[in-house]
């Protein structure tokens with residue numbers, strides 16, 4: 556039975572005493588692709604250290620092994636240098652890139668061309684592989700009217716899974732495809748929610764052999780009944796505006812938001828598995844081999860810590876999410892995710908499928924506080940994309956919210 560069938564349903568985060576009804580089962584889902592993150596988790600760019608420098612890590616230093624590495628890599632060598640990220644440019648010599656997949660970045664801008672020229676002129680003399688630069692395919696031109704963007708339907712009958720930015724052919728055939736899914740309220744989406752994906756893609760590139768082929772927001776449905784939720788249609792639209800105007804790889808999937816009942820996160824991930832692996836057969840490599848796509852949940856430290864609260868998540872769901880899919884956890888300021896992982900039995904059991912991402916530049920923008928600012932007529936400029944601010948103004952969202960201020964200033968928002 557779905558928790559929201561209960562007439563007294565209150566979303567878990569709003570009611571700490573919430574007890575989900577029995578029978579909170581994960582259906583026998585179709586096969587989930589088999590990769591465990593840690594099996595494909597190593598610093599792909601860093602040189603292997605000299606064997607004499609690799610010290611075994613004692614169990615008591617377990618948390619060190621979690622630091623921006625796969626949580627389960629405790630017997631692995633800890634590199635103290637941040638490896639320089641591979642780039643489109645410097646990996647191009649050994650890439651078997653497919654021109655068809657350049658839908659992400661078909662036209663290099665002037666800056667790219669300049670960089671390309673500089674790079675080409677140096678190419679003969681310098682070994683490539685270590686030129687740090689921003690990946691231009693991640694950025695959308697803020698002034699550009701987005702092309703080929705697929706907007707989500709407002710009803711389930713005409714719903715189509717968005718694939719307009721899903722990479723269909725793997726760029727580097729030696730890697731494994733990965734899709735990142737962020738579930739949440741996004742009421743409204745902020746720059747923190749956008750940054751989460753950028754932090755995740757950096758961590759994946761640096762620490763694993765996966766190639767991110769897509770990123771999705773899955774806003775929760777209205778049945779979640781959390782305080783401060785704008786309607787699902789508004790939240791989906793705001794996420795779309797944010798993705799269209801600030802990113803060239805992120806997408807929004809409205810499926811969860813359109814469901815007539817609240818959908819547990821385990822089932823949302825099953826939906827992505829179904830769309831990407833079952834219906835579409837995963838991702839193809841340039842040599843024509845099909846690879847199933849790993850799907851991982853992207854979540855903040857607070858969401859992960861809610862997994863330790865009684866009766867918010869069914870154990871069976873946690874095994875399904877963490878074991879079957881895996882989790883990328885963005886540390887939240889002030890929360891100790893690593894200690895939490897060590898202390899939580901199910902999390903610890905699946906630690907090889909969990910990657911903790913350290914925020915090197917702290918960002919703690921809170922949707923709750925954004926809503927309060929709007930209600931108080933204060934500026935929210937630079938906390939969320941302009942397109943989202945404009946949308947909020949046009950639709951007069953949040954101005955008449957009645958969310959208790961005490962709760963807004965409570966521990967979650969602070």
Ligand SMILES: Nc1ncnc2c1ncn2[C@@H]1O[C@H](COP(=O)(O)OP(=O)(O)OP(=O)(O)O)[C@@H](O)[C@H]1O
Pocket residue numbers: 737738739740741742747748783853854855856857858859885886887888918919920921922923924967968
């Ligand atoms: N400051 C933060 N640091 C890291 N992750 C965060 C932070 N704020 C939110 N997240 C993550 O963003 C995702 C979506 O969050 P969601 O919109 O549901 O909550 P929220 O941003 O905390 O909003 P609200 O203030 O309405 O509770 C969740 O995984 C959440 O953990």
Ligand SMILES: NC(=O)c1ccc[n+]([C@@H]2O[C@H](COP(=O)(O)O)[C@@H](O)[C@H]2O)c1
Pocket residue numbers: 566567568569738739740775779781818819820821858861867868869872
């Ligand atoms: N049992 C579950 O599947 C479960 C429990 C709590 C939160 N969630 C999800 O976590 C996300 C964020 O929730 P909060 O905004 O309440 O932190 C939402 O997408 C929600 O559906 C799922």
